Amino acid sequence: MGERVEVEPLATPFDTWLAGDPEVRKLLREEAVRQRTCLQLIASENFTSPAVLAATGSVLTNKYAEGYPGRRYYGGNQVIDEVEDLARRRATELFGAEHANVQPHSGASANLAVYQALLEPGDTVLAMRLDQGGHLTHGAPASITSKIWRFVAYGVTPASADPARPGEVIDLEQVAELARRERPRLIVAGATAYPRVLDAQPFREIADEVGALLMVDLAHPAGLVAGKAHPSPVPFADVVTFTTHKTLRGPRGGAILCREDLAKRIDQAVFPGLQGGPLEHVVAAKAVAFGEALQPSFQAYAAAVVANARALAEALAAEGFRLVSGGTDNHLVLVDLRPFDPELTGKEAQEVLDRAGITVNRNTIPDDPRSAFVTSGLRLGTAAETTAGMGPSEMARIAGLLVRALRCRHEDAEVARVRAEVAELCASFPPYPELERAQEA
Template identity: 55%
Template structure:
C-alpha cells in the first residue's frame, strides 16, 4: 500500500514494490512484523510508532540533504526541510518548557556526547552513575568515547533500597570537584530527585546534565517530574515512551543554545536526517494532546499493576516497585539468574532485557509497559502478563503453550488498532 500525501506525492512505503524488487529483504521485514504481532514486547526502551510518524519517516524528506540549520544550510532546496525542522523545534520547546531545542541528534547517545562536547574539555572530571549500577555506556564506559575523553567517577545506589545514594553523591562531588554531574540511568524505576542533583552540582560549580532518555515521554504526558527546570542540558531519545522515531533530542536554556548547536553540527554530526526530524515533529504534536496524557498515565498505572503482580508471584523488585514505565526485578527467588530467565521468557513469547542489579550483584530483568499500553492493554492484561511471566520461570513450564497464550494476547491488541 502506498501512503499518499497532499498533492498526490507518494511516500516510499510501498511494500508490494519491495516484495517484487527484493523478496529476500521483504521476507525478513515480514518476519519481523510477525514477531512483533505474535509476542509481548516488554523491552523498556521500545514502543510502537503511530501511522503518522511512520508516514513522515517514509516521506520525500528521506531524500533531502540538509547540513546545517534552518536558514543556514550547506545545500540548496532546503525550504521545506527548514520549515519542518522549525516546526519540530518549536513543538519540542513548547512541550517541555525549554528555552532551546536541538532535534538533530541521530540517537540518545549522540545527544549525550554532544552535551559533553558543548560543556566539557578533554580530561575534565565527570560524576555519573557507575556502569555497574545502571549507568549508560555514554556515562564513562572505557569502550565508549566518553570514557576515553573524560575522567569519569562513578556514584552508586544504596544496596538496601536500590535508590541513588545522595549522601555518597555529595561526598564524591566535594572530593573530585567535577566539571559536570550526570543524572540518568538505563534501569532506574523511580523518579530522580532533580532538585538534589542541582544542589550538588551548584555546590561544586558543576554543570548538571540529565540523561532523560527513559522518562522524557512520561514528562511530556505529565506523568513524571520534568528535569528541564533543573538541568543545564537535558539529553533524551524520541522513541521509548515518547513514541516517536528512533533519534535524539537536546533541551537547554537560550544561554547555551549556540554551544549545543555547534556541538551537534558540525562537531559531532554531519547532515541531519530530515525525514526523522519530520517524524519527530509529528511525535511532539501527538505528545501535546490529551490522548497522549492519558496514555502516559496509563503506562505508569500498568507498570504498577504488573510490578505488583510479579512481586506476588515471588520475584524480588528492586526499589520495591516503580514510579515509571520501567520495572527491574531479580528472578533468583524463582531459581534463575537474569540471562537464563530472559531465555525462558523469550521461549514463552515475552521479549525483554537483562540489567545489572543494585550493587552489581548479578543480573536481573528489565521490562517496561510502554509498548503494551500503546497496544491498548490495561490492568487486567497486566495481571495476565504477570501470571504468564511467572509460569514461564517455574520448573516444568510448557513454553509452547505459554507462547500460544502470549501470542493470543498480543494478537487481540494490535498497535493503533492494527
C-alpha cells in the first residue's frame, strides 16, 4: 500500500447513512483518499460518474427480479422492467447490435454464458493463450472453462528487433492453421493484455472457412469501440461480450450482444442457466453508463484515452523500457522491465510503485521466463486518469515519477518524495470535482 498522505475525507451522503457502522465508513473513506491521492494506472479500472455511483447504491438493490422484462418470477417488477429495457435499448443503440443481455455479473460470467449457450461439453474452442495476452476464461488450465470444453490456444508472433515490424501481434496465420486442423465449434477473439487494435474481420473470414461461430471478447476496448476510437466487431461477430467498467466507465459488470436468432439461447444461458436474480441496481448503473457513452463528449474521451496511452508509451520507451509489440493503439501499455533493469521483476516493481502512490499491476509478457506471480512486465492503463482530466503532458510526468521510484526503490526517502509529488499531481485532477467543490462550499 502507498505511503499515507493526510487529506481531509470527502463528505458524501454515504457518510450519514453509514453513521451506525463507523468501521465500514472509515474503510470507505480510506479507499476514497487512496483513489484521490494515488495515480490509478490499472488498465481494467476507471472512475465512474457520480450518476453511476448513485444508481449502483440505489433502492433497486432491494428488488428480486428473476427472469426478464415481462416474464418475471416475482411480483412488483413494473419499474424494474422499465430499467432493464432501458439498459438493453441503450446498449443495442450504442453498439449497433440486434440484441443485448445486460444481466451478467461480470465479463467472466458473460463468457461462460456464451459457451453454455453455443457449445456442448467437449466441443473445441480456439482462443488466445493466457501468457500471450488472453484471459482466464479463454481456456486457461486454472479456469472452469478448460474443464468443460476443449480449448486450443493461439498466440502472438515472435518479438523482433526491427522497429518497423516489432512483432508480438496476433498470429493470424497460426489462427488459420489451427482452425483448419482442429475445426473448432467456436473461435474467440479478444485479450486482456494486448496493446493493439482488435480487428474482427480476419477472424470472421477464418471462422467462415471452417464453419465456426465467432465470439469477440471486447472486455477491455468496449469503451474505445463505443467512443468510435476503435472499429466495431459487431458486424463481424456472432456474439460480443464485454465488461461495463474498464474503458466504458460504468459499474463493474458484464453484458452480451448477439444476433437476434441467438438471443433466446443466450438469455436462457444467463438465466436460468448460470444466474438467479440479476443485480438490478447494477443494471440501472449500466443504463446510466450506456447513456453517457452515447453523448458526443464520450468520443472525445475515447480519443484522449488512446492519445494518452501513446504519450505514456513513448515516454517510457525513452527511459529504457521495452514496449511489447513496439507501442500501443489502445488504452494499455505492456512493458518489459528487463532492458530497464534485468534484476527488476514485475512483482517488485508493483510493490515499489504502490509505496510511491502509483497503482499498477504486474503482468506476464509473451514468452516470459518468470512465473505469473513474479513476471517480467507491468501493464499500465490510461482510462482512469484520462477521466480525471490528465493529458499527454501529465503522462510524460507520470513516466518520470515511475522511473524515479523504480531507480531509487531501495531509498525510502526518495520513494517518499515521489509519493508526495504524486499526491500533488493528483490534487490538480480530482476524480470527483463535484464533491471537492461541495466540500469547499
